[in-house]
Amino acid sequence: MWWRRAGWxxxxxAASVTLLGMIAYLIRLMIL
Incomplete structure (x- = not known):
């Protein structure tokens, strides 16, 4: 079941990338 591990x-x-993007966006809003 390697595909299930790959899916996880x-x-x-994807969740970590989205979280990092949101944090970077918030930091940019605070700076501006």
Whole structure:
């Protein structure tokens, strides 16, 4: 069941990228 593990990895990666993007956006709003 390697595809299930790969699916979890993609899901966690997408969530972390989205979270980092939101944090960067908030920091940019605070600076401006």
């Amino acid at each position: 990895f993609v899901l966690i990666w």
